[in-house]
Amino acid sequence: MDFASFFVDLFQWLPPWLVVIVISAIPVIELRGAIPVAIGLYGMDPILAFVLAVIGNMIPVTIIFYFLDPVSKFLSKHSKLFAKFFDWLFNRVERQGNARVEKYKDLALMTFVAIPLPLTGAWTGTAAALVLKYPFKNAFLSILAGVIIAGIIVTFLTVSGIHVLDIIFGRFS
Structure with missing residues (x-):
């Protein structure tokens, strides 16, 4: 079972638009996985897929921003595993926050989130902003802004990839 099928099966009781929002809110996957699922599996209009994915990807930002610090402190206090994880996470982010990033922090944060790769999305960007x-x-x-840019890139790559596959397999002629 592949990634897309797993989520479609897991959330089969939800309407496709809600599945896209839920997948977009999942850490690491975020809109990078939700847009291809929306367009490729559900046949959703690319603009609708983009909008739903951006909404879903932004939902956790406020929650993380206001609750990551108190939750991490609580969990670290009660679990050595969580203490190690949050120490690793916060130290990693802090090491990357050098003087150049401080000077151009808004642009740097936007660019970091805009890169459509795992661990560079809204979840990690929010953790970086907190630290x-x-x-x-x-x-x-x-x-x-970074999520919108990443969404545009992923939507373009998804639509282009599907178009190329259509040409290769003769479905477009």
Whole structure:
């Protein structure tokens, strides 16, 4: 069973538009996985897939921003495994927050989130904003801009890839 089939089967009781939002809210997968599922499996209009994926990807940002710190402290206090994980996460993000990033933090955060690769999305961008003590409004807008750029890139690559496959397999002629 592949990734897409797993989520389609898992959420078969939900309407496709809601599945796209849910997949977009899942860490690491985010809209990078939701847009291809929406367009490729559900046959959704690319613009609708893009909008739903951006909405889904942004839902966790506010929650993470306001609850990651208290939840991480609580879990770290009660579990050595969580303490190690959050120490690793926060130290990793802090090491990457050098003077150049501080000077261009809004642009740097947007660019980091915009790169459509695993561990560069809204979840990690929000954690970085927390560790580097970005104000919520600036962080939210930078992350939103990055998510929109990543969504445009993924939508374009998905539509282009499907078009190329159609040409190769003769379905487009």
